[in-house]
Amino acid sequence: MSLNILQYESKIWATADLLRGSGIKESEWPSFMMPFFALVMIESRLVRMFDELKDGIGEVAFAGIEKEDLYELIRDKGQGYNIFVFEKGQTLTDICKNDKSFEIDFQAYLMGFDGETKDLLGVDAVEGEKFLDIKGVIAKLKAKKVLLGYTKLWAEIDLKPFNNSEITTLEEHIKRKWADISAETAGEQYTPDDVIALISEIIASKIEESDKLLKIYDCTCGGGNMLFGVEDRINEKSKRLTQTFGQDWNDALYALAKIESRFRPDSKIEHGNTLVDDKFYNDEFDVVVANPPYGVSWKGYAQDIENDKTGRFKFHPSVSDGQLLFMQHLISKLDSNGMGVVVHNGSTLFSGDAGSAESNIRKWMLDTDIVEAVIQLPTDEFFNTGIYTYLWVLNKKKQPEGKDKVMLINASEKFKPLKKSKGSKRKEVDEASRLEIVATLEAFVDNDYARVFEKEFFYFNKQAIMLTNVDEAGNSFESQLPLKEDKKTGELKRETSLELVPVKLECGGILLTNFSITTSDIAGYVSLEAYHEQSLKPLISSLDYKEQPLRITTAEAVYYFDNDQETLIKEVGGKKDALGCGKIVVSAAVKKATKAKPDRIEISIELTPDYQKDYEIIPFHRDAGSNQAAIADFMERYISKPFVYLDNVVGVELNFNKIFYKPEQLSEVTDILDEIIAIDAQIKSMEQDLVL
Structure with missing residues (x-):
């Protein structure tokens, strides 16, 4: 032109x-x-x-x-x-x-x-x-x-001489400035041209030439800048005929995309919330692209999501961030050979603990082997945020060398500084960098900024265990508890606690001698419940047998906890017996009247073993036997107390920082001393100038 x-x-x-x-x-x-x-x-x-x-x-x-x-x-x-x-x-x-x-x-x-x-x-x-x-x-x-x-x-603005692609280019630049000025919805990010170009290069590198129509879909298309930008760039590189499909909830941006779609061959743009009203519910696509909003709550339509009957949402992530809902939706829209590129912030890589919906979604994605790569983009790439962003490359037709593997590409240094900042955007992934990133993805081998992993590398065991704390002699109060036969199994099992019948409780100036409190004991309170909530419950909560001496006197003995030996003590006539590590549990409950007793509050005191639930994070192994052996080996190496296994939950996270971490190069001591001497000399020179 x-x-x-x-x-x-x-x-x-x-x-x-x-x-x-x-x-x-x-x-x-x-x-x-x-x-x-x-x-x-x-x-x-x-x-x-x-x-x-x-x-x-x-x-x-x-x-x-x-x-x-x-x-x-x-x-x-x-x-x-x-x-x-x-x-x-x-x-x-x-x-x-x-x-x-x-x-x-x-x-x-x-x-x-x-x-x-x-x-x-x-x-x-x-x-x-x-x-x-x-x-x-x-x-x-x-x-x-x-x-x-x-x-x-x-x-005065005459757009008649320009074709669809050229007008779309201008529209992208204008909408980018709109995004700078007015982000109407939290988390919305306008996708820059250079990121769209990179996404297009990735897609183009995987497209096979054929007579089949290439259907491209964006479930959060906004004004269409990414959807139509990808289409135009693919048309430049491929002979495949294309058709675009998009949906958006924002009235104004939908209208712009809809208007644009009418000047493109058979393009279809729909209005509405994709997550609750998928206008293309019966369609599958060759390519999906999207830059869904970051950190935006889906609380307002949670009921619709939870009652969704399409089967697209395998898990429901935190209601405060719907990114992984969009990810699941997009995967459900891919045909049997489909691929896609989705832009997310870092939370989709690691948010949520093992067993959480976020972790389970990542595990489901890796289990189904749909993730080909994740690419970390530079900071300061978007117009109204400086955070790291990531491209998830999805592919249902991986090459054999990529089966059950995931490539991480750290492209955080693959950029060219802009001569003039555009809002928060100070960098762009220039053409040379884009081609290099795509070549790295195609090669699918390690280099200095990219690594290929077996998908299980990103899995981990979160093994729950119940520890039994012991005293200095290695004893637990558990050994003091009487054995009782389990009526169902016939096994002998220890009781869970030993209940004391106290006559006195002393702790830091507090003295209790009445352990069955009736209405006659609570002058000034309207009811036993009020006394329990307002007075007794706070008092009992303040008792800490490890922080201050707590002595329980019964008719036979005195019980207390010895911090130095970390053991419960039973003292009778001056003779002290160590019972093993345990807890003193004081509790109170309001009891209703019976034939023999009136309404009352009963204070009970129990001695229990000191159990502590803990979690250990242990590397995962694909083979079940090897995995269990690795867990057992870890426990033998690092856990010295008695324990029993509880649940094991497998989690998944993709941690770029851990994999590509480069420790800061520290200066030599001699260099630092030389700098100090030079600065000292400079200060003295400045002082002399002031005196003169």
Whole structure:
């Protein structure tokens, strides 16, 4: 093309000067600019379509076509129409030339669009979905008395000479600046051109040439920048015919994507929440791409997710972040040979402990061998966040060398600094870096910034055990408990505790001698329950037999805990017997009256073994026997106390920091001393200058 479409980027944003001068806040600019950008985009394409129709039919033949037949031809193209433009031959530029009739002509111009275009622009919007809400914007501009001036500025932007891909490029740049100014939904991230280019290169490297239509899907397509950007780049590299499918919940961005889709071959864009209302529920796709919102709650529609009958959600992650819901949905949309690239932040790699939904989703993904690679992008890559982001490369048709393996690519240093920052974006993955990353993925062998792992490398055992704490002599109070026959199995098992019958409890100035409290003992309290909650319960909670001496006196003996020996002591007539490590448990409960006893609070005291639940993180082995042997070996090496095995849960996390960690190179001591001497000399020189 002879003209560079990006010349209009600054011109479009110059319209913001008029908004600023009208006292409109910067955060509101996108809502004023989106409908007018859509307007000039639609007009340019309709006029171009109309001119192409004329050229195709011929000037003479075209002049002889009946009006209704002409409109039928236009409608058949499915790109919309505008009666005002086609009948009067006038565009927005012409309308703006006559100040006196402008408002009437502008209204006629807007009403001349087909029904769908009017809906998307919000020409007739009243209640409910307004999409681009041009009606509301016009009312505000009228109130500011700048409607004509503002429309004139947009009318000067002539997009007719440019094709779909070029207009999409401009649209991407404009929407990127919208993202800088107004992130209407928390966690939404506009995907930069260079990341879209990298995603496209990855996809293109895996596409096989065939006559089969390549169906590309984005479940959170926003304004379509990633979806259509990937399509355009694939069309440059492959002869495969493509078709795009997208869905988004944001009214304005959906409208932009929908408008764009009408000028692409058989593209389908739908409006709605993908997670609860999948508009393509019966479709599968060759390629999926998405940059779903980060850290956005799905609490508002949790019931719908939990009651979902499609089977796409194997697990439900934390309600505070729906990224892994989108991931599961996308995997469910892949056909038998499908692949995809999904952008996430780091939480999807490691959030959630073993057994959590997040860990189970990662395990399910690796178990099914759909993850081919994860690529860490540089920081400062996105326009309104500086965090690390990651590309998950999904592939249902891995090469043999990639079966049951996952590649991690640390591309955090594969970038070129921008000469001028764009919001938080200070870096871009330049073309050379993109090609290098794709070549690394294709080679699928280790290098200095990429490593290939058996998928089980990312699994780990979280082994629960119950430890029995022992005293200095290696004894537990458990040995003091009487044996009792289990009526079901006949086995002899020890009782869980020994209950004392106290006559006195002493602890840090507290003295209790009454262990059955009735209403006659609680003057000033309305009930036993009130006394229990307000007084007795806090008192018992404050008792700590390890922090302060707690002595329990019964009719036969005195019991207490010896911190030095870490053992319970039974003292009778000055003779002390060590009972082994254990706990003193004091509790109180409100009891209802019986025939023999009135309503009361009973304070009970028990001696129990000191059990402690613990968890050990142990490397995982694919073979069950080897895995159990590794767990046993770990326990023998590192656990010295008696224990019993409890549940073992297998977790999964992908930790880039652990794998690609590079320790900081520390300076030699001699170099540090030399620096100190040099700084000291510099300070003395400065002091001398001050004296002089």
